[in-house]
Amino acid sequence: MNMPTFTAAELAARFGLELRGQDRTVAGVGTLADASPSQLGFLANPRYRSQLAQTRAGVVVLRADDADACTGTALLARDPYVAFARIAALFEPRPVHASGIHPTAAVDATAQVDPGASIGPHVSIGARSRIDAGAIIGPGCLVGEDCEVGEDCELQARVTLWTRVRLGKRVRILPGAVLGAAGFGMAMEAGRWINVPQLGGVVVGDDCEIGANTTIDRGALGDTVLEEDVRLDNQIQIGHNVRIGAHTAMAGCAAVAGSARIGRHCLVGGGAGILGHLEVCDRVVITAMSLVTHSIREPGEYSSGTPLMDNRSWRKSAARFKQLDRIARRSPGDAKDTE
Amino acid sequence: MNMPTFTAAELAARFGLELRGQDRTVAGVGTLADASPSQLGFLANPRYRSQLAQTRAGVVVLRADDADACTGTALLARDPYVAFARIAALFEPRPVHASGIHPTAAVDATAQVDPGASIGPHVSIGARSRIDAGAIIGPGCLVGEDCEVGEDCELQARVTLWTRVRLGKRVRILPGAVLGAAGFGMAMEAGRWINVPQLGGVVVGDDCEIGANTTIDRGALGDTVLEEDVRLDNQIQIGHNVRIGAHTAMAGCAAVAGSARIGRHCLVGGGAGILGHLEVCDRVVITAMSLVTHSIREPGEYSSGTPLMDNRSWRKSAARFKQLDRIARRSPGDAKDTE
Amino acid sequence: MNMPTFTAAELAARFGLELRGQDRTVAGVGTLADASPSQLGFLANPRYRSQLAQTRAGVVVLRADDADACTGTALLARDPYVAFARIAALFEPRPVHASGIHPTAAVDATAQVDPGASIGPHVSIGARSRIDAGAIIGPGCLVGEDCEVGEDCELQARVTLWTRVRLGKRVRILPGAVLGAAGFGMAMEAGRWINVPQLGGVVVGDDCEIGANTTIDRGALGDTVLEEDVRLDNQIQIGHNVRIGAHTAMAGCAAVAGSARIGRHCLVGGGAGILGHLEVCDRVVITAMSLVTHSIREPGEYSSGTPLMDNRSWRKSAARFKQLDRIARRSPGDAKDTE
Structure with missing residues (x-):
């Protein structure tokens, strides 16, 4: 299968994004951590902002707020994850189904x-x-x-x-x-x-x-x-x-x-x-x-359930759970006052 | 597929039920809330008794106790849900499987x-x-x-x-x-x-x-x-x-x-x-x-598990669950008395 | 399907086990409780040791430690469960798949x-x-x-x-x-x-x-x-x-x-x-x-979760779980001290 390519400017026009920096050819998509220079990455979750400095991605889709931290070519999007999804779909192989x-x-x-x-x-x-x-x-x-x-x-x-x-x-x-x-x-x-x-x-x-x-x-x-x-x-x-x-x-x-x-x-x-x-x-x-x-x-x-604990501690809490009504009744100024 | 029809009297005879009110033709089954006048409904769960007054069902299967609340045609059953299941089966399309x-x-x-x-x-x-x-x-x-x-x-x-x-x-x-x-x-x-x-x-x-x-x-x-x-x-x-x-x-x-x-x-x-x-x-x-x-x-x-809570309250209870043994030990007249 | 047979001595040689007692022919495998005299059983979990006395199994795979409790033919293994798995595989029917x-x-x-x-x-x-x-x-x-x-x-x-x-x-x-x-x-x-x-x-x-x-x-x-x-x-x-x-x-x-x-x-x-x-x-x-x-x-x-309880007792504990933060706050010498 031949993978298609697009320029960053084409992608900007197609999806209503703003191009920052030099135009480049994009031949695929990847994560900031793994993308190659011919690929486009994205920053949606602020947790991964620090990856901007090291990424080898040729183009990065991100919010305008994050653009300053990006030294290469950027595509600015209101919602980078949505923009990424749209762009990635261009690279998805589509099986052909004969009627x-x-x-x-x-x-x-x-x-x-x-x-x-x-x-x-x-x-x-x-x-x-x-x-x-x-x-x-x-x-x-x-x-x-x-x-x-x-x-x-x-x-x-x-x-x-x-x-x-x-x-x-x-x-x-x-x-x-x-x-x-x-x-x-x-x-x-x-x-x-x-x-x-x-x-x-x-x-x-x-x-x-x-x-x-x-x-x-x-x-x-x-x-x-x-x-x-x-x-x-x-x-x-x-x-x-x-x-x-x-x-x-x-x-x-x-x-x-x-x-x-x-x-x-x-x-x-x-x-x-x-x-x-x-x-x-x-x-x-x-x-x-x-x-x-x-x-x-x-x-x-x-929510319901209890938090994860090491098994030894959990056994103690679990044993006490069975006594909970008794414990509560003994506690000062009980507790008929159920919500 | 042609749906079969039955009279209420036929159903009474077939399944050992007692007919109350005027005989009617039944061409299908439904809930009390949704059944049409050509359909048969049923009352098994007392929770739905109030629906008897409004139902458009032509015939209702119910317990003798509930019969007075039913103004139309009724079929009295010891177990209305079982009787309904038997009657509904008459209206279930049966795929034909060639040997x-x-x-x-x-x-x-x-x-x-x-x-x-x-x-x-x-x-x-x-x-x-x-x-x-x-x-x-x-x-x-x-x-x-x-x-x-x-x-x-x-x-x-x-x-x-x-x-x-x-x-x-x-x-x-x-x-x-x-x-x-x-x-x-x-x-x-x-x-x-x-x-x-x-x-x-x-x-x-x-x-x-x-x-x-x-x-x-x-x-x-x-x-x-x-x-x-x-x-x-x-x-x-x-x-x-x-x-x-x-x-x-x-x-x-x-x-x-x-x-x-x-x-x-x-x-x-x-x-x-x-x-x-x-x-x-x-x-x-x-x-x-x-x-x-x-x-x-x-x-x-x-049973096991904990009740559903709004997440904010649940987080507090969950945090305390981890401390439960400590809390119990501090409580007056503890609690070595595990069951 | 004809089931294969093996002698205990053959199995000992094949899997590096030690034979104790008289050699016997083995025509299948089973649990200690169910095996017949023509079958081989095993003892891996000490919980089942008492079954050694009653077992009808012709041969038993077990640890050297347990050998004295076995009156019949024994195959001694460092890990009896592994040895059993290897032996049992000899009796597993293998479907033939044509290329x-x-x-x-x-x-x-x-x-x-x-x-x-x-x-x-x-x-x-x-x-x-x-x-x-x-x-x-x-x-x-x-x-x-x-x-x-x-x-x-x-x-x-x-x-x-x-x-x-x-x-x-x-x-x-x-x-x-x-x-x-x-x-x-x-x-x-x-x-x-x-x-x-x-x-x-x-x-x-x-x-x-x-x-x-x-x-x-x-x-x-x-x-x-x-x-x-x-x-x-x-x-x-x-x-x-x-x-x-x-x-x-x-x-x-x-x-x-x-x-x-x-x-x-x-x-x-x-x-x-x-x-x-x-x-x-x-x-x-x-x-x-x-x-x-x-x-x-x-x-x-x-682990997480709570222990299984009868439903009536569980309902009481579950209701108290919802109050747990309040109970803990009331308890002497609270409990800001979350871990």
Whole structure:
């Protein structure tokens, strides 16, 4: 693959940046620490400001405030990380996907595949499903029954849309994700479980991104919903009938139990859990591995858990945690005064 | 697909319910909040009783106690949720699976596939494996070596049974699950890991259900065992030589380490962990994200963790947790009296 | 399959063990509790010493110290568990993989597959990827673009190497794992997420083992790196640009956020989390479900969390945890003295 090149002046014009210093050719991107003279680096986090003095990067994207500390060619940006992301995208290899259906694919007679869609090897597409123009269904993907894949969606590889999954436009799904499997609903009858049918589907808004091996169950009655531009990392579990607001992002291994409603512009840390039937309002941040056990009605940051300690000290604190009510009762001027 | 319809009287007769009010035709099911006049709703959780007044549902399944609050047609049930599950199943679309082996499937010459089984596209079946009558092996599934799939099992899609997995009857496995991969057993020799061979298998009892992307390792010596009617949600990890008792259910992302034994009729919350070599007796409930660090010999509910707090308050409590032993020692009439 | 047999004397010679008692034929292995007279058992954990008296095992591998308690044939080993692992491997059935490319596989014209590699059914291999001699690419595996699979690697089944993944030699990857998917990098611009291109790859050293449904993201700039002999269990999530030192092992469901660096010979417990951009030095042990929130510079064992309690008692302690700062302030001779 031939890598493209751009001049700093071209990049400035293309992305509305201000060029400082001599124009240079850029043939790639890198970190301040690792970039070569033919590459462009960036300074977004002030923590790395000291690296400006040593960097070998030919061009650096940074804020006007930091420009004086940069002796070489600079591109000034209001948000250097965003500018860097835009520039880096120019250097991202884009696989070419031929339109049409690979001869090894198995497409049901009642499925509709737009001639401008690309269906890869070993794909199956089930009854009554629809694939729109520009959509890419990569190798080993599985689209089950009654699904819709909107324009320019990308199912990268070995993705499963199982039953009644409707994707908007430009949804990107990473390998191994499973959408539309039955929610975990059952009832106990005479000492045995019986399944509660999961008759709903999954609706995913435009521009969502779903990570590798993430699972999103279909609704029991009604749908599980991701509004537009929701970003889910890898190995996330979303239960049936959950609703996630637009622009919310969740880090790896987070999990949301059935029927919880999460607001817009929330950030959920890795491994965090949200119990079922709760509501979390807009602009809430949940730190990693916290468990949300009640609804949250105020924006802000929330946490649970205890700090990391050496195991010997931790054992002492942990033993005392078990005695905490007794300790508190003994403490002067107790403590019926629970908040 | 044409949806079937039933009269309330037919449903009453079929499921042993009592009809109150005028008979009506039912063409689907819904929640009290969303059901239309042609649909049937249900009231199981008293919390939603107030919705009875507003519901547009044509028929409502509920307890005799709640019948007076229902002005329309009612079906009285001892357990309305179970009755609803049975009725809803009548409206669940059932994909049709033709018997026989799809031409794209790769079946080893030594495998035995019953003519009444259905083998989908892009399936592989390995040496000495056996697929019984009525079993459905969906698209992209993989059955490795020395496996047995009992009558009427359903491997939905992209399921892997790797080595020495024996399924009973009517086991349902959701997409992406992996059963029978090698357990995580190794020994350190001269500073390097060597694998301890995992010579056992996985045995899954009748009527078990296994969620999407869940993993169940095969035993090292002897088998990993799920007794009948065990229900595992998505992304659960079961280590080698674990045994899970009949009718136990585990919610998403729970994990059980090697050689733990879990009793019958237990409920394990989402993200909970159970350490290896422990025993948990029958009828134990573990709340979400708790870690079981010792054997449990009494039925009941068990928890670990701390409550969710706003981050600023949490930081104060967390800092104090580290000092907890010191705080306790200073408290009047300490506290050598550990339980 | 015919199981092989060996005499105890043969095993002693082959693995450098000392034979005590009468020579016997060994036709398999088992636990002390379950082994039959034709099988070999082992005693590594002193906890099980009392089983020596009752065991029916024909031969027992144990330490010289324990030999007196063994009345039958014994093989003395410095490390009985290692010796057992070596012996057990003799009884592990080895699937035979024919060299060559299965007719259902889809191999890109620019990919290079060594004639001594084995490419299974329904495999796809993408542009510019290379598969070396002795490598096994099992059924349903997916090798994307610009990947390298070294000699004698084994991708068991339904493994995905997505983009720029380079495996050393003898790497074993269990079903469902995904390596080389895009890291979770994005920037917020005018209230919407934009992707930060993930231009790096994944480098996996010789002799690594990667568990079922585990995910390892490719780097944003530079690579995500596993040094040699790293062992990852199932459902582990490794973020972009993480580096994991040689011989480190992580148990199921652990997760490491982006750019963290973990040392050599570390042990990370199941479900543990490590935040991004941290450093963990060599020979650190993290207990199960702990969250590492700061860098660790001293070898040793580290923990967070609270002990398991019955739910009623736990509720009391948890309520007090919220008051902890107030309790501490009231306690005699407080406690501004935070460490």
